[in-house]
Amino acid sequence: MVSFTNRSIVSIRDMSQDDLTKVVDTTELVKRGELSGFLNGKTVATLFFEPSTRTRLSFESAVFKSGGSVFGIANPKASSQSKGESFADSIRTVSGYCDVMVIRHPVEGAARMASELSGTPVINAGDGANQHPTQTFLDLFTIKESIGRLDNLKIGMMGDLKYGRTVHSLTDALAMFNNELTFISPPSLQMPGHILKELDDADISYRIISDLEEAGECNLDILYVTRIQKERFGDPQEYAKVAGVYRITQNTINMLGKDVRVMHPLPRVDEIAEEVDSMPNAIYFTQAHNGIPTRQALLGLVTGGLN
Amino acid sequence: MTRAYKVYSIENGTVIDHIPTPLALKVVRILGLENEGIMTIGIGFNSEKHPCGKDILKIENRVLSYEETDKIALIAPDATINIIKNGEVVEKRQITLPSEVRDILSCPNPNCATNKLGARRHFQLENKDSVTYRCFYCERATVVNADMLVN
Numbered sequence: 434m435v436s437f438t439n440r441s442i443v444s445i446r447d448m449s450q451d452d453l454t455k456v457v458d459t460t461e462l463v464k465r466g467e468l469s470g471f472l473n474g475k476t477v478a479t480l481f482f483e484p485s486t487r488t489r490l491s492f493e494s495a496v497f498k499s500g501g502s503v504f505g506i507a508n509p510k511a512s513s514q515s516k517g518e519s520f521a522d523s524i525r526t527v528s529g530y531c532d533v534m535v536i537r538h539p540v541e542g543a544a545r546m547a548s549e550l551s552g553t554p555v556i557n558a559g560d561g562a563n564q565h566p567t568q569t570f571l572d573l574f575t576i577k578e579s580i581g582r583l584d585n586l587k588i589g590m591m592g593d594l595k596y597g598r599t600v601h602s603l604t605d606a607l608a609m610f611n612n613e614l615t616f617i618s619p620p621s622l623q624m625p626g627h628i629l630k631e632l633d634d635a636d637i638s639y640r641i642i643s644d645l646e647e648a649g650e651c652n653l654d655i656l657y658v659t660r661i662q663k664e665r666f667g668d669p670q671e672y673a674k675v676a677g678v679y680r681i682t683q684n685t686i687n688m689l690g691k692d693v694r695v696m697h698p699l700p701r702v703d704e705i706a707e708e709v710d711s712m713p714n715a716i717y718f719t720q721a722h723n724g725i726p727t728r729q730a731l732l733g734l735v736t737g738g739l740n
Numbered sequence: 741m742t743r744a745y746k747v748y749s750i751e752n753g754t755v756i757d758h759i760p761t762p763l764a765l766k767v768v769r770i771l772g773l774e775n776e777g778i779m780t781i782g783i784g785f786n787s788e789k790h791p792c793g794k795d796i797l798k799i800e801n802r803v804l805s806y807e808e809t810d811k812i813a814l815i816a817p818d819a820t821i822n823i824i825k826n827g828e829v830v831e832k833r834q835i836t837l838p839s840e841v842r843d844i845l846s847c848p849n850p851n852c853a854t855n856k857l858g859a860r861r862h863f864q865l866e867n868k869d870s871v872t873y874r875c876f877y878c879e880r881a882t883v884v885n886a887d888m889l890v891n
Contacts, residue, residue: 444879520857542853542877561851563879627881 437734441548441555444564445602450609453573456730457583459739460574463499464726471738472501472729478531479505480523481558482538487699488558488567488724492535495728499738505535524550532736536560554735556728562598568698569602571727572657575720579694580654584610589648591617591679592659592704594624599698600659604628614639615651619675622661645679649688656681656689658697658704658717682706686714696720747782747796754804755822756797756812758787763815764795766886770811770844777802789818810838814845815886817871839865841873845888852878861890 435455462468477496481489489507496503520543528534528551536544537558544557544564559565577583588607590600594616604624607614608631616624620643632639642648648656658681666672681695686709697705697717709715733739759767761784768774768781780798787794809821813835823831841863846854853859854877863873866881874881882888 446879539851540853540856541849541851541879542859542875543857545877546853546857546859560853561878 436740437731438737438740439554440735441544441551441557442566442731442735443544443548443555443557445566445569445605446564448566448606453570453606453609454583456570456727456734457574457577459730459734460570460723460727461578463730463733463739464578464723468733468739470500471733472496472499472736473738475501475532475732475736475738476530477501477503477505477533477535477732478527479503479507479535479558480527480537481505481507482509482520482536482543484508485537485559487721488537491724492556492558492728492732495725495732498725499729499733501732504531520546521550528552533732556731556735559598562596564602565598566602567724567728567731568599569606570731571720571723572599572603572696572698573606574727575696575716575723576655576694578719578723579716583607584612586610586612586654587615587652588612589615589617589651589653589656590624590659591645591648591656591681593622593661593665594618594659595622596662596665597659600624600657601628603657604632608632608635608637611637613637615648615653616641617643617645617648617679619643619661619679622665645685646688649690653689653693655694655696658695658701660700660702660704676703680704680706681709683708683712686712747780747798749827750780750798750800750824751827753798753800753802753824754809755824756799756809757794757820757822758789759795759797759812759816759819760790761785761793761795763886764797766815766889767795767797767812767819769889770814771804771808773799773802806833807838809833809835811841811844813837814841814871814884815889837865837868837871841865844890845873845884846890847875847878847880848882848888849875849878849880852880854878 435451493503524547533554535556535558536547541561541563544560548555663672694716695714699721764781778800782796784793812819821833822829843861854861859877862876866872866874871884872881
């Protein structure tokens with residue numbers, strides 16, 4: 434049986450299919466209200482070495498809803514780091530103050546390093562461009578909640594697939610469940626070769642397209658949209674052209690099929706038109722709210738309050 | 741005709757041949773042998789295998805462990821290892837890429853915890869054919885090259 438007690442959640446790469454299923458199933462029970470008070474008497478430290486208000490508030494809300502207490506830093510300028518204390522010393526010290534540590538850090542690998550130094554489990558809330566596993570867990574839970582399963586689905590990912598950490602981790606996770614993937618992006622922002630190679634090695638079928646209209650033939654169950662960042666383009670005109678093409682409107686939804694669900698890690702800029710928000714296909718706000726039960730479930734599992 | 745030895749033979753120790761020129765000194769560094777005993781290094785011999793020449797390294801009175809010789813595969817996968825005892829070759833050793841490498845390779849990602857926060861350098865083998873290793877911290881996979889060796 435899968436056990437998460439005292440285990441750090443650093444990367445989707447550490448997870449097996451059973452691990453992912455366990456977290457998704459536990460999240461379902463938490464969301465239904467069947468599990469509560471499992472963080473009673475537990476203290477959670479949230480160490481945000483770079484600001485991320487949404488993720489931090491979501492973790493803090495998850496702690497309160499499960500009966501735990503939370504303290505932490507939201508701004509590294511206000512911490513001992515600004516006095517020159519090393520990251521390693523900060524982690525060693527704070528690990529004695531809490532039962533679990535949630536860390537966000539701009540340096541890639543910071544959460545892994547913390548998990549080796551800390552006597553208490555560490556949950557990675559984002560380490561630079563590397564991993565943000567709780568986002569992937571909430572994405573998986575949202576797919577399962579919306580469609581009822583995690584396997585044999587047709588899933589499209591659209592936008593900045595080259596630099597988007599969210600879509601890389603989600604691809605790793607979905608590959609464990611035998612899904613058919615479609616990558617829709619401008620040629621300059623395609624899924625990196627090393628991820629495609631992993632899919633080839635795992636015998637996962639995928640296709641790469643740059644024309645959103647072509648996705649209409651894919652009968653997608655899910656379209657996962659990500660933002661294309663302006664700074665990726667040297668020429669503003671080039672950006673404007675791309676941003677206009679990869680935009681979801683009511684017409685796009687009708688073209689993709691009436692059952693397609695649209696997800697987005699938020700915040701969005703204009704890649705999904707507001708007219709889509711009221712359609713039953715739009716599940717991105719539910720997805721954002723699912724961050725709470727997902728983080729509750731993970732905190733409960735690693736502290737042993739849930740098993 | 742007597743053969744003129746350019747690199748003298750040794751009675752006991754380890755001979756590493758077929759190192760592509762000019763990597764002999766990097767092999768010494770990988771093995772951490774800079775300050776250890778007598779070593780003979782030959783650089784730039786003619787070689788059919790290596791069009792730019794080969795280097796030879798002879799380490800006297802020291803039999804390298806498998807763990808040590810496997811590290812050589814990181815930059816010289818075609819190198820051959822002979823263990824010499826009393827002037828005779830007693831073992832011709834194959835080298836294979838180590839599954840994990842600590843300390844000797846630096847991560848090329850400047851934003852990696854090993855470069856920014858002092859985490860101990862640590863790579864795991866990702867692909868043998870292309871000699872690709874994945875950094876344990878930032879999780880980036882990189883094809884190993886001699887520039888990654890820690891100075």
